[in-house]
Amino acid sequence: MTVIGWPPVQAVPRLLSEDTWDRRSFVILRRTLTKMPIQRVPLFLLACGSFNPITNQHMRLFELARDHMHSTGQYQVVGGIVSPVSDSYGKQGLTLAKHRIAMAKMALQSSNWVKVDEWESQQADWTETVVTMRHHYGRILNEYEQRIREDSSGIRGHSQSIPPQLKLLCGADFLETFKIPGLWRDDHMEEVVGGFGLVCVSRGGLQPEQTVHESDTLWRYRQNIFQVKEWVRNETSATEVRRALRRGLSVKYLIPDSVIEYIEQHNLYTEDSERRNEGMALRPLAKQAQQPFESLDE
Helix, strand or coil: CCCCCCCCCCHHHHHCCCCCCHHHHHHHHHHHCCCCCCCCCCEEEEEEECCCCCHHCCCCCCCCHHHHEEEEEEEEEEEEEEECHHHHCCCCCCCHHHHHHHHHHHHHCCCCCCCCCCCHHHHHCCCCCHHHHHHHHHHHHHHHHHHHHHHHHCCCCCCCCCCEHHHHHHEHHHHHHEEEEECCCCCHHHHHHHHHHHEEEECCCCCHHHHHHHHHHHCCHHHHHEEEEECCCCCCCHHHHHHHCCCCCEEEEECCHHHHHHHHCCCCCCCHHHHCCCCCCCCCHHHHHHHHHHHHHH
């Protein structure tokens, strides 16, 4: 009885010399002999911000970023995190965190990989981006190490052996914040960009390449800044959504219907609400201004 199958490796030289050998057979053979599983780095994407309110464009950033990171062949996006800022941020017109959290959860009900996390919004004081990233990455690593322990004890089958990474997802306008004097500490900037990394989606007429070029720190870690081109332009901003709502204009198709209904039910984004925190300095600037005096006390 003759077994039909691929010939053993030692038969390869003989096959190569046969007249019947063709290019297709060579390609199949090469794949058979050299094929090795390619492991991608598990990646979580974290988006911090006001989400005041969350818009369709906010959610679209996650989809664009996931497609781009998959296309690199290096990463497998396994989760997305929306982290609204706390009320102490001090931005004018910032509605209460409980409302921003509720709207974000409603908007993301249809997503099976992006979730809303309340930790940052529940902090008594404004939290630096790097602190928020440390918190989430610590949790992610703890879950990873727990799976590894369960694998070694035989509780569950073999899981991903490559440690996961966390990168900050942002729009191109976020890069501009690195140029605001006093907003970022140098060591925080280096940890966010150099240690974690950015996935930056183009927005409007901003040129992230130029921003990276003009900053020595960004340029130093440019290999850790993934720039995503948004070919289908969407200029929706939360600022314009709030302006439209104050003026009684329609925002349908700019934000989810469920969010529109929530805004109407709770009478959010009125002329009165826009005056919230009016005249207050942004907490990041105030906190950074206090830094030298705190260090002198120490």
